[in-house]
Amino acid sequence: MKEADIVVIGGNNAGHVAAEVARKYYKDAKIVLIRKEKVVLCPCGIPYIFGTLKSPEQAAYSDRYISEHNIDLIIDEVTSIDRDKRTITTLKGETIGYKKLVLATGSQAIVPPIPGVDLENVFVAKKDIDYLRGFLEALDKAKNVVTIGGGFIGVEFSDEFRKRGLDVTIIEMLPHCLQLVFDLEFCIMAENKLRQRGIKLMTNTRAKAIIGERKVEGVELADGEKIPADIVLLGIGMRPNTELAQKAGLKIGETRAIWVDEYGRTSDEDIFAVGDCAEKRSFFTGRPIPLGLASIATNEARVAAANLFGIRRKNMGAVGAFSTIIGDSGMGKVGLSEKEATDLGFEITTGETIISDKHPPAMPNSKEISMKLVFEKASKRILGAQIFGGSSVGEIVNILSVFIQKKMTAEEMALCQVGTHPAFTPAPPAYHFVTIAEEAA
Amino acid sequence: MKEADIVVIGGNNAGHVAAEVARKYYKDAKIVLIRKEKVVLCPCGIPYIFGTLKSPEQAAYSDRYISEHNIDLIIDEVTSIDRDKRTITTLKGETIGYKKLVLATGSQAIVPPIPGVDLENVFVAKKDIDYLRGFLEALDKAKNVVTIGGGFIGVEFSDEFRKRGLDVTIIEMLPHCLQLVFDLEFCIMAENKLRQRGIKLMTNTRAKAIIGERKVEGVELADGEKIPADIVLLGIGMRPNTELAQKAGLKIGETRAIWVDEYGRTSDEDIFAVGDCAEKRSFFTGRPIPLGLASIATNEARVAAANLFGIRRKNMGAVGAFSTIIGDSGMGKVGLSEKEATDLGFEITTGETIISDKHPPAMPNSKEISMKLVFEKASKRILGAQIFGGSSVGEIVNILSVFIQKKMTAEEMALCQVGTHPAFTPAPPAYHFVTIAEEAA
Numbered sequence: 001m002k003e004a005d006i007v008v009i010g011g012n013n014a015g016h017v018a019a020e021v022a023r024k025y026y027k028d029a030k031i032v033l034i035r036k037e038k039v040v041l042c043p044c045g046i047p048y049i050f051g052t053l054k055s056p057e058q059a060a061y062s063d064r065y066i067s068e069h070n071i072d073l074i075i076d077e078v079t080s081i082d083r084d085k086r087t088i089t090t091l092k093g094e095t096i097g098y099k100k101l102v103l104a105t106g107s108q109a110i111v112p113p114i115p116g117v118d119l120e121n122v123f124v125a126k127k128d129i130d131y132l133r134g135f136l137e138a139l140d141k142a143k144n145v146v147t148i149g150g151g152f153i154g155v156e157f158s159d160e161f162r163k164r165g166l167d168v169t170i171i172e173m174l175p176h177c178l179q180l181v182f183d184l185e186f187c188i189m190a191e192n193k194l195r196q197r198g199i200k201l202m203t204n205t206r207a208k209a210i211i212g213e214r215k216v217e218g219v220e221l222a223d224g225e226k227i228p229a230d231i232v233l234l235g236i237g238m239r240p241n242t243e244l245a246q247k248a249g250l251k252i253g254e255t256r257a258i259w260v261d262e263y264g265r266t267s268d269e270d271i272f273a274v275g276d277c278a279e280k281r282s283f284f285t286g287r288p289i290p291l292g293l294a295s296i297a298t299n300e301a302r303v304a305a306a307n308l309f310g311i312r313r314k315n316m317g318a319v320g321a322f323s324t325i326i327g328d329s330g331m332g333k334v335g336l337s338e339k340e341a342t343d344l345g346f347e348i349t350t351g352e353t354i355i356s357d358k359h360p361p362a363m364p365n366s367k368e369i370s371m372k373l374v375f376e377k378a379s380k381r382i383l384g385a386q387i388f389g390g391s392s393v394g395e396i397v398n399i400l401s402v403f404i405q406k407k408m409t410a411e412e413m414a415l416c417q418v419g420t421h422p423a424f425t426p427a428p429p430a431y432h433f434v435t436i437a438e439e440a441a
Numbered sequence: 442m443k444e445a446d447i448v449v450i451g452g453n454n455a456g457h458v459a460a461e462v463a464r465k466y467y468k469d470a471k472i473v474l475i476r477k478e479k480v481v482l483c484p485c486g487i488p489y490i491f492g493t494l495k496s497p498e499q500a501a502y503s504d505r506y507i508s509e510h511n512i513d514l515i516i517d518e519v520t521s522i523d524r525d526k527r528t529i530t531t532l533k534g535e536t537i538g539y540k541k542l543v544l545a546t547g548s549q550a551i552v553p554p555i556p557g558v559d560l561e562n563v564f565v566a567k568k569d570i571d572y573l574r575g576f577l578e579a580l581d582k583a584k585n586v587v588t589i590g591g592g593f594i595g596v597e598f599s600d601e602f603r604k605r606g607l608d609v610t611i612i613e614m615l616p617h618c619l620q621l622v623f624d625l626e627f628c629i630m631a632e633n634k635l636r637q638r639g640i641k642l643m644t645n646t647r648a649k650a651i652i653g654e655r656k657v658e659g660v661e662l663a664d665g666e667k668i669p670a671d672i673v674l675l676g677i678g679m680r681p682n683t684e685l686a687q688k689a690g691l692k693i694g695e696t697r698a699i700w701v702d703e704y705g706r707t708s709d710e711d712i713f714a715v716g717d718c719a720e721k722r723s724f725f726t727g728r729p730i731p732l733g734l735a736s737i738a739t740n741e742a743r744v745a746a747a748n749l750f751g752i753r754r755k756n757m758g759a760v761g762a763f764s765t766i767i768g769d770s771g772m773g774k775v776g777l778s779e780k781e782a783t784d785l786g787f788e789i790t791t792g793e794t795i796i797s798d799k800h801p802p803a804m805p806n807s808k809e810i811s812m813k814l815v816f817e818k819a820s821k822r823i824l825g826a827q828i829f830g831g832s833s834v835g836e837i838v839n840i841l842s843v844f845i846q847k848k849m850t851a852e853e854m855a856l857c858q859v860g861t862h863p864a865f866t867p868a869p870p871a872y873h874f875v876t877i878a879e880e881a882a
Binding site: 013017048052059060061065296299313316319321322323324330359363364391394395397402417421423429438439 | 462485486489495499737740743754759762764766771775803833836837839842843847849857861864865866869872
């Protein structure tokens with residue numbers, strides 16, 4: 001039987017960072033990382049395989065960190081955990097002893113219980129290179145694609161399908177795409193952009209069944225209408241992979257993810273869980289929230305890995321920072337939307353601006369940025385930000401994420417010193433969050 | 442005689458923001474803004490008139506804020522201040538009474554005391570639309586341009602001249618371009634880029650004279666060599682415009698700018714000074730530093746304007762956040778370089794990374810980002826950041842600026858939650874400042 005000090009199960013963002021950071025803290029530990037996949041795909045890169053990139057291989061992560069940090073990599077599937085003996089067993093029959101175990105088993109796409117989901121050419125966002133190769137081949141022969149679900153996954157894949165010249169329809173149950181995360185005005189900006197890109201949006205619409213004999217032929221809606229489709233993508237959401245943890249008797253949380261404390265420990269103090277498989281808590285309320293983001297996964301991995309043999313770090317809760325692209329427009333959010341903050345009972349005030357993302361606006365490729373900030377009314381502490389603009393959105397989200405994590409007020413933000421440059425930012429007197437914060441302060 | 446509550450002298454970044462923010466705090470005040478220029482040019486936009494933009498007009502600032510904030514605009518030049526009577530007098534002979542006066546008189550290019558600086562076709566970076574029109578016309582007839590000075594102004598103008606297909610040579614006294622602000626390795630990255638762009642660099646080289654009869658014909662170097670030139674740009678540096686303040690007997694500081702306290706007040710409590718004309722203090726040492734940046738100017742204006750009739754805000758000192766572009770490479774800095782920190786007596790530790798600014802690196806237009814962070818050794822508090830990369834550099838500088846202003850440590854930065862997206866940022870496990878901070882923590 002092999003013996004290791006630290007065993008990490010799962011090799012995507014969370015597992016990778018957990019192993020790498022564990023090495024930093026435990027120089028001499030024997031660290032084993034076990035994962036199913038020969039090739040690990042960058043999960044946020046998967047939609048881009050279908051238009052922007054040339055092949056699934058281009059979205060593969062490098063394994064360089066494995067040798068650089070002296071980690072033993074095993075390609076195998078863990079089938080059970082024996083908590084008493086502190087061992088795990090794999091599909092290939094190997095047993096490995098651990099002192100500390102890190103579960104980074106990730107998440108998988110939800111398949112909704114509607115007829116026809118088993119038909120050929122129904123796909124989900126699956127982190128499996130062979131599966132995605134098959135998906136690409138099917139797209140090569142397709143003309144009409146229907147995406148069920150207008151959340152991030154649905155929107156990102158649809159935008160990429162369009163880049164292949166396919167006819168794309170998004171079916172969304174709610175009145176608007178992206179409605180679970182953005183305030184209405186930002187959903188509308190996204191929808192306008194999607195329509196400009198030639199994507200057909202059917203909101204307030206429910207898919208009743210996927211139809212076809214062996215292969216997909218169409219989607220039947222709740223009202224009986226039938227939409228032709230050669231391919232259907234299910235973009236309903238993701239659910240945490242908890243089977244292994246459940247079999248081992250670990251506590252499962254309210255959001256059906258593996259329960260963890262603020263140090264990353266499961267109900268067994270020698271077993272940690274990080275990333276999509278682990279339950280997240282809101283930075284704002286401390287309550288469990290279902291939120292699968294790489295920004296959270298890597299953060300949890302840094303916390304848990306440092307705490308394996310003694311508590312050093314604490315998880316302060318997820319702020320939820322992310323960005324996406326639709327056509328050439330960037331879109332991002334961190335913290336709470338106005339609706340989310342209000343629903344949680346916060347008394348709030350908001351501020352908005354629209355400004356050119358370069359200056360003077362005559363600079364090439366300048367785009368308008370729309371920004372909305374949400375402040376707690378009495379303290380003027382920032383609770384959330386939503387942005388729609390150009391490519392600078394991706395890093396602007398991260399500035400605002402720092403403000404939120406440091407619980408900064410509008411007054412502090414108004415006095416923040418920000419560098420500006422014609423090619424990269426709005427003009428100094430009108431820099432977005434400073435002017436909004438000045439008005440709110 | 443006109444009477445005003447608040448008179449602002451100067452209408453560029455600092456004056457504009459001072460007037461706008463004064464209106465926010467003093468809803469009913471009569472606010473007069475006096476400036477010489479009919480059209481105000483965005484100062485950081487001026488280099489881009491010469492290649493990227495089509496005309497000086499495209500770099501003009503909008504005056505919309507004047508009417509939006511009910512500000513009285515007077516185009517005139519203030520010639521004297523009578524501090525006893527609390528009045529100013531203008532070139533056109535007008536006298537205006539003030540309760541509070543804000544000096545935002547800016548800066549002007551330094552003309553070095555070498556022979557030939559008065560020749561036709563010797564230019565400086567001057568915020569004057571007619572002057573710049575003449576400069577453009579002269580460039581249209583030119584073939585060889587020599588830039589004296591390899592700081593930001595010299596580098597930015599030279600890069601733009603090159604876009605017009607001109608032969609461009611930069612003459613720099615020091616061993617490297619940009620050496621006063623960046624550590625050696627970043628100077629070299631910039632120089633390599635400049636050379637790739639076809640710009641000739643002559644470092645360790647001193648211009649002895651500009652030669653020619655009536656018009657420029659060349660530049661004579663200290664060793665006697667003569668470089669042919671149809672145009673010479675002097676990019677030596679800027680000096681604060683303090684004549685008016687000096688004549689009024691206001692105290693001038695060590696850096697030859699108008700002395701101000703941490704609330705923006707000059708030695709006369711009814712007169713404030715903001716922007717390039719006002720003395721800056723270092724965020725790190727509290728000592729006067731010569732640093733003219735829009736990010737500092739607008740910040741000072743926000744502080745001073747709020748304090749006009751009662752102290753509300755304090756200037757915490759300049760961190761110095763800025764970015765620039767060379768060809769298609771972004772470059773930025775905030776806080777102290779390794780050299781600056783060491784020269785100031787800090788015991789430091791540094792960390793570096795090089796990472797693709799998009800992920801996977803196969804994403805279109807991805808570029809490498811090189812980042813170096815400087816931490817105080819004992820506390821691991823961040824003191825400075827230097828970055829060379831793509832267009833995201835402009836806003837990344839601002840994330841790092843917040844870390845510095847909030848005196849955050851490597852440990853806090855390592856646990857910062859950052860959103861990532863294939864089109865906009867590095868990959869989650871390798872995100873630049875998080876991984877450097879993790880290593881340093």
